[in-house]
Structure formats: structure tokens, C-alpha cells
Amino acid sequence: MEFAPVVAWLGVVLALAAAALPIADRVFRGFSDSGASLAPATALATVTVLAYWLGHLAYGRLVSIAAAGGFVLVGVALWGWRRPRLDRVRRPLAVFLLAFTFLVVVRAYDPGIHPAGGEKFLDFGLLNAILRADVLPPEDVWFAGERLRYYYGAQLATATLVHLTGVTPSVAYNLALATFYATLVTGAFGLARAAAANAGWNGTLAGGLAAFLVGLAGTLATPVRLVLANLAPGFAADHAAFAFTGIRTTIPNAVESVAADWSFWLGRYVIEGTLTVSPFWAYLNGDLHAHVVAAPFLVLVAALAYTVFRTRGRARLLRLACLGVAGGFLTLVNTWGLPTTIGLATLALAFSPHTPSPRQFESPVADELARYAAAVIGALCVAALAVTVAAPFLLFHTPVNRGVGFLPPRTGLGPLVLAYGTFLTAFALAVRRYDLPLPSPLAAFALGVLAALVAGALLAFDLAAVAVVAPLLAVGWYVLRRRTPAFWLVLLVAGAGLVLAVEFAYARVYPFSPAVPRWNTVYKVSMQVWVLWGIGAAVAATAVLQRAAARVSDRAPSLRTARALAPAAAVAVAVLLVGAAVFPAAALAQHHELAGDDPSLDGTRYVETTHPYEADAIDWLDSHVDGTPVLLAKPGRTTYTWVNAPSSLTGIPTVAGWTHEKGYRGAETYNTRATDAAYMLDADWESAALLLDYYDVQYVYYGPTERDAYGPSIYDNRTGVTVAYQNEEVTIYEINPDEACEAVRDTCP
16 A cells, blocks of 8 residues: 555645644634644635635646645744644544544555546546646536536645645545545544533543544444345335335335345435435545535534634624635535535524624514524625635536426435434434423323324325424424523534425436436435534434433432433434444445455556556556647546546546536537537548637547447548557547648638
8 A cells, every 4th residue: 555645645634734723722712622623624624715716816736835835834823822732632633543544444445536336537537637727717627628617625625735745646536535534523523522511411422422423324224224135025025115215226126135235335325316325425435526525624614603602792703704714615615515504604693692682672572583683694794705705616617507496205204214313313312301391281182192193294295304303403493592502402403404405495406307306405415414413413312321321320219210211212322323333334344345455545546457558548648748738539428437537537628528517517518519529539521620620629539438439530641630649449649620620621710
């Protein structure tokens, strides 16, 4: 394995985090670790935002060094002014190093940046395009001549670290995944620890549970499916179909596939017609994709919301500003995070014990509404700052979209519980400790009957999420306003709002299909729900476990019932935690069985074995071709296959890449380009030469993919065409497009 790059990379990341310590200590005042757990996220976000804005003037290694150097100089100056307490850094540092090492090992046994089963070709292509860019936004690697129309903060942060460390991009890809994963786990640990301690619970236990729930845990679908499929397949197919409906096949086939050939890939198929992913599933799969890399910075946003929740006056204004900047960076990484940032800011202000109404009204209702109005105004200020930070992207380079749709197919009760049951149970058991107003026994009975009837009606109308989640949201809201302002309840409400929102609305963005309208919406939002609820449920589970321990140790006769019920709740939480651990255990076992014997972090090393001649040609392109000349190859109408590899693996833009471009620019625009690209490879030379000049094509890559599609090359022995590179399977032609066109046509572009 490549140990020297690991050491260099980790050294730079830790140096940036160390520079962030005095900033984190100031911003995250009140955290038991002085904000050290958020220092990596703070450093990565700040340096990348600086590089982003400087990069619109000029971009390259010097810009990354300037951004990082300026940040480090500020950090060093602040060290002299406000020296952090290093004794508080040990635990976050240990968590970060443990998580980083863990994922480095995981990726070393499956490092491949391959086209199948994910977005790795897109992610690596964006990284390489940024590394070749001399200004931001970079040229679109799959749409030559045009600027990228997709959020690229994840790849920009990675490119900045590549510039600072000198690590090869194919190795840096996997080191970046390990870095973002460790940043996520460490941030979750720190925020849960702070929130639990503030609520009077064991912070270290809560932090450990958050690290597990956010960084490792999987859905309950995996243990339920494995048990049913292996022990009672007939019963599963006939009476437990809800556990298998998410798998995209018939129920009998789904049961059989789980029993005979379970794969971690099935872990994301829980709710029918969409995807539900946990962070560990995503990092195990290995996409350096927007919603994956956004997770640690969502934790940063949530932690800043926590500081807003706990402060007042000028201290709150400072943290609101920081929240706006962090939200702007999160928008660059994954624009889906902007509404969540605004929502968290609103909830933090609305439920804070330090947010009185702007004025006192005689009516409690008016007073309450004034509180929420003030919270919305504050959140809009955060939104304005976030939009300002991300303005160049939001104003000029966002993908096309078809707006918002409403009333999609909704989530069934069984899949909902399998997806989020661990969190829901922890929350439900934890809120039992608060004394809710109870009516007389007769009124309580009538209220219970009414609640049962309403729940039954909601289930009958396919509103399981409303029946299950809405009561928790209401109770969380009530407790926050009438009992105790605990931040884990804010996370409960935030996650519940996201779960309910996608039951009624969806974004009509690529790859939108009327057959599965919320496929992409739930996919992106479920990661956010998992992060927010994972941290909140860790604190809730800690409360349940500690209360059980206290009840068992208390021998007062009046507490016999409590001593019986509290351990039962603790056992339920423990069983669900074990269930959540089944997925990572099974996935890692399978991962080990399928892994090779020679660990490596080089994500493109497999190309030398599977495509040896193309590997040599692609290496030649990468090392001999500077800048961003236009490269022509077969258009990528068939995605998730070995197509457009030269562009994805080098960052040299092609005329028309994968059909993802339909989502960025529209289907008609992409189809026109793809048709022209194919025409340049399989048409009469006069027409091809005209298009070569129109698109300013400077290189043509003709390999096995092109030969299989179009037959013998039409480029041999043509005016304006020379062979720049050739081996047994690949020919790379260098084109003078003006000369090629003028030799066969009277008029050229």
C-alpha cells in the first residue's frame, strides 16, 4: 500500500485542523472539547471557500497554497492570542485517526474508480477537470467548451488537498473519502457529546453512540431480511413482503437473492421506488459524490445551529454569520443542503431559551407567533449570506430543473420502520421521561381511542409516515417549548420535517421519471435524515440507558414499576443497536471475501489489468496533453459502462460524455451534441470535418469502444490529421480542425 502518500496527506489535514483549533475554540465555546471535534470540518470548509472565490480570478496550485497558507497564518496568530486547551484535543484526535485509518483500510481493499455501480467516473472526472482548470468553474469534462453546471465543492476540496500534498489524484480520491468520513464521525462524536452534556447525560457515551449510528450503522432491513430469507422464506414471501418491496424485482426473487447471494448493494433498497442510504453504505461504495461528502459539513452546520441555540446577543450574531458561511459551502458541495441549513437556523432560533419575542403580547398565541416570525427573519439572514457565498454557482451555473412535484407514492409502514426504526424507537423512549399534561382517566381513554382511530385512518390512506413521525414531531415541539430546550429534540424535529416533506413533495430533477418520481429526492434527503437523527438518537439512547441504570440502582419501594420498565426500554434500545450493527458486520465480511490480496489506494490500477492497451493510451494523454483541449470519443449514451474513460480518468473534456448531461443542460441540448459526436466518428469525411471545426476538436481517441461501435476509423490519411499515439488497440489522432475542414469544404466555422 502507498504509505508515503497517506502520511503526507494526513499531515496536511492535521496541520489545517490544528490551525483551526483557536477558531473552533472561539466559535464552539461550551463544547467539552473546545470545538476540536469540528476543527477538521472548519478547516476544510474555510480553505475551500477561499480557494473557490480566488479561483474565479485564477485557479491552480498557487491559489490552493495561498488559501491554505492564509488560513494557517490566521490560525497561528490566533494561537498566540487564544491558545486552545490541548488536553481537550486528545479524544477528538483519537476518533479522527481511528476513523481515518479504518476507511483507508476499507478502501485499500476496494479502491477501484470504475464506471459500474455508482458515480465514480463522474466524481473522478470532475476532480481531474478542476486540477486542469486555470479558472473556476472548470470546463465540463463531459461537455467540452462549456463551464460545469453541477455542484463541485466536494471535488474542489479534494483538489485543494491534492495541490497541497502532491498526492496522485487516483490515490487522493480514496484518501479524500477517508478524510471526509473521519471528519463526519468526529463531528458527530463532538456534537452529540456536547448536546448530551448540556442535557445532563453522559457526553462520552452519547458521542460514542453517535459515532456508531452515523458512521457505521445500517437499516433494520438487513437483519430482518437475513433472518426471514434464511429461516422462513415461504413466510417471508407470503406474509412479510414489506421487508423486500424495496428490492427491484419480484418478492420471491428478492427473498431468494437475499438468501443465496446477499450483497451490501441491497442495503439501499428499503422503500419502494426510491433509495435509502446510510453514510457507511455510501463510503463503503466509494463514490466521492455530493451527498456523501456533504454529510460532514451538514454536521458542521448542525453544530453551528447548536451554538446559535445556546447563545444570545453579539455572540449569537457571530455564530449566525458562521452558519451562513458554512451553509454557503454546503450549498457548493450539495445544493440540497441549503434548505436544510435554513431549516436548522429557523429551529435553533425558534426553540432557543434565549429567543424572546421581539415584544410581549397579551395573547400567548401572538407571543408565540412573534417568536417564530423572529426566527424566520434570522434564518433568512443566514440564507442570504449562504446564497452570497455560493452566488457564482447559484446565479450562473446551476443545472436545469423541472420544478417541484407533489403527492408522490408514499412510504409504507413496514419500510418506514425498517429504514428509521432505530432512531424512532430511541426518540419515543426518551421523550417518555418528560411529564406531559394528562387529562382525567376517562378523557385519557377517549383520547387514546381517538388517536387509534386517526392512526388507522392515516394508515388506510397510505400516510404511514404521518401516523408515525408526526406525533413524535408534535411531542418534540411541545417538550422544547413547554418543558426543556434540549438540542437533541431540535434534531428530532428537523429530521421529522425532512421525512414528512418527501412524503408530499419531490424535486423533478435528473434522473426524474414519472414511474419513480421521488427516486432522487428521497435518496439525497435520506442521508441528511440519517445524520441529524443519528446524532439526536445517540443522545436519546444515552438518556434511556442512563435512566435504566439509575432506576435499577435505586432501591426505593416506590420505584418498583419504574425499575421494571426502565430496563425494558434499555433492552429495546440495545437490541436495536445490535440490529443496526448487522449491516456493517455483514458488509465488511463480504468486502473482505471479495477483496484482493494486494491492498492499494490507487483507484485506477485495475485499468492496467482489465484494459492494458487503453491504460497506456490514457497515461500518454494525461502526461503529454496540457490544459483542456477538446477530445472526441464515443458519446456516453450507455452509462455505467466503460465509455468516455479517457476524459473521466484525465479531465480532458470530451464533446459529449455520459447522459448525466441531460440533467445539467436538458435532454435536447445533450442529444444534439451526442448525435454530432457520433457523426464525427461515423459519417462522410466532409461532414465530419465541418463538425470537427465547429467543436474545435484537437484530439480523437479511437479505441476498442469506438471500433466496436463504428468499425474502422475514418481518420487515417486525412489532411489536418496526424497520429499522435498508437498501440495495438488504440490510436490517438491530433487534429488541426481548421486545416481538416478547409481541405474539403469551401466554408468552415
